[in-house]
Amino acid sequence: MTVQSITTHSITRHAITLHLSDAVMRRATQAASMLQAPVEEILASMLAVTLPDTDDAPVSIQTELARMTWLSDQTLWQIAHQSLPMEQAARLKELSAPQAEHPLSPANQAELDALRQEYGRYTLRKARAYALLSLRGGRPLLVNQ
Numbered sequence: 001m002t003v004q005s006i007t008t009h010s011i012t013r014h015a016i017t018l019h020l021s022d023a024v025m026r027r028a029t030q031a032a033s034m035l036q037a038p039v040e041e042i043l044a045s046m047l048a049v050t051l052p053d054t055d056d057a058p059v060s061i062q063t064e065l066a067r068m069t070w071l072s073d074q075t076l077w078q079i080a081h082q083s084l085p086m087e088q089a090a091r092l093k094e095l096s097a098p099q100a101e102h103p104l105s106p107a108n109q110a111e112l113d114a115l116r117q118e119y120g121r122y123t124l125r126k127a128r129a130y131a132l133l134s135l136r137g138g139r140p141l142l143v144n145q
Contacts, residue, residue, distance in 0.1 A: 018043070049135060052128065061121055068128050073136060080129040084122050088115055 020028070025039075028046075032039040050069060054062035068076065084092070095112040095130065104112060 057124055058117075058120070059069075061124055065124060065128050068125070068132060071132075073133060076133050077128040079125050080133065082122060082126065084115075084119050088118065091115060092119060 009085045016111065028042055031044045035042065052065050052069065057065055068079070071079075071108050083089070092112070092115040095108055098104065103109075
């Protein structure tokens, strides 16, 4: 792989040489033709979308979100359909309700914070799974499932 870096307007762009199969090159060329854009732009855009920017995600889940890119469709569907276990969901609801009426004890507040963090982890994983599946299938997945 050859890499060349160019900086313009405080944006660094890197030129690389890729070795693509005929099938991948054919698909990239077809997409470029349909979108009336250079093949390089199509491939760069696909890499930008496919390789997750996890900087906004909690550090504890960034690696997991990045690794999801290489999971099979079957595994991604399993993740997409996961939910917080019923016991945890019930406890989350139970602990969230009384907050408006009176403050939680420190132990209950810590438990609520942990449950919210776990709920957020499930949500981020599901969102990433749906995004990857949509990219792979080329169609929105949240319609008429």
